[in-house]
Amino acid sequence: MKGQFFPYKDENQSSKFPFVTVSLIVLNVAIFIWSLSNFDNIIIQYGFTPMEFSFLTIITSMFLHGGIDHIVGNMWYLWLFGDNVEDKFGRVKYSIFYLSAGIFAALMHYVSGPFSAVPAIGASGAISGVLGAYIAVFPKVKVKAIGPFYQTFEMPALFIIGFWFILQLVFGGISLLGGEGSGIAFFAHIGGFVFGWMIGKVYNKRLWEKLFHLR
Numbered sequence: 001m002k003g004q005f006f007p008y009k010d011e012n013q014s015s016k017f018p019f020v021t022v023s024l025i026v027l028n029v030a031i032f033i034w035s036l037s038n039f040d041n042i043i044i045q046y047g048f049t050p051m052e053f054s055f056l057t058i059i060t061s062m063f064l065h066g067g068i069d070h071i072v073g074n075m076w077y078l079w080l081f082g083d084n085v086e087d088k089f090g091r092v093k094y095s096i097f098y099l100s101a102g103i104f105a106a107l108m109h110y111v112s113g114p115f116s117a118v119p120a121i122g123a124s125g126a127i128s129g130v131l132g133a134y135i136a137v138f139p140k141v142k143v144k145a146i147g148p149f150y151q152t153f154e155m156p157a158l159f160i161i162g163f164w165f166i167l168q169l170v171f172g173g174i175s176l177l178g179g180e181g182s183g184i185a186f187f188a189h190i191g192g193f194v195f196g197w198m199i200g201k202v203y204n205k206r207l208w209e210k211l212f213h214l215r
Contacts (some may be wrong), residue, residue: 005145005147006026006145007143007144007160008080008100008144009080009143010142010144011141011142011152012139014083014215018082018083018086019026019039020086020094020098021083021094022079024078024082024123025075025078027063027187029071032071035065037105037145037182042064043066043119044119044163046061046064047060047064047119048110048119048120049061049111049116049117049118049120050110050116051115052117053065053114058102058106058107059102059103059104061119061121061122062106062125063123064121064122064127065123066122067120074127077130077131078123078127082130084134085097085137088133088137089203091211097133097196101128101130101132101192101194101199102123104129105124105128105129105189105191105192107191108191109125111187111215112172113187122185124192125185126169126192128168128189128192129169130190130196132195132196132200133200133203135157135161135197136196139156140158141157142154142156142157143157148200165193168189168190168193169188170184170188172190196204
């Protein structure tokens with residue numbers, strides 16, 4: 001959503017403290033600070049490089065970031081939307097979901113460019129999964145955002161997050177046509193989002209009611 005609008009608040013209130021979400025934020029920040037000690041080598045060693053496929057680096061790359069703006073942006077979206085998804089799923093299932101979304105996102109990135117020698121890093125694939133789950137479970141929840149000219153507005157999560165997803169599809173397509181592209185792993189975002197949306201639908205009570213006529 002960077003460059004278009006910046007969501008800063010939603011009307012959802014969690015029923016309990018988002019322990020997993022806060023722990024993920026603390027862990028990401030701690031690892032980012034540690035990475036500054038030998039940044040280039042750590043990114044090369046622990047980033048996910050498709051050409052040198054490694055399941056281990058799929059996991060480690062999810063906790064690395066390329067700079068202050070990168071980690072602050074990712075952690076803000078995780079904080080804003082992750083607490084409600086954690087509240088819905090429960091702590092254990094949410095933890096599994098978060099890692100699974102990140103893995104699926106990395107695999108989508110690999111499929112989109114298996115011969116890339118550029119290390120991919122960041123939690124955005126997993127957080128895209130959180131966004132997908134959020135609009136599947138809370139599509140009508142109002143989200144407040146700041147627009148490109150600093151105007152504020154309020155819209156349902158479905159429209160704000162949905163618009164972001166459309167941008168990922170557009171720029172993902174452009175990146176395929178243009179070769180190396182911008183360096184942003186758009187297909188990781190797309191993969192993580194679709195994964196999260198599907199899992200969110202499974203957890204949506206209304207879907208179960210329609211499928212099994214439960215009341």
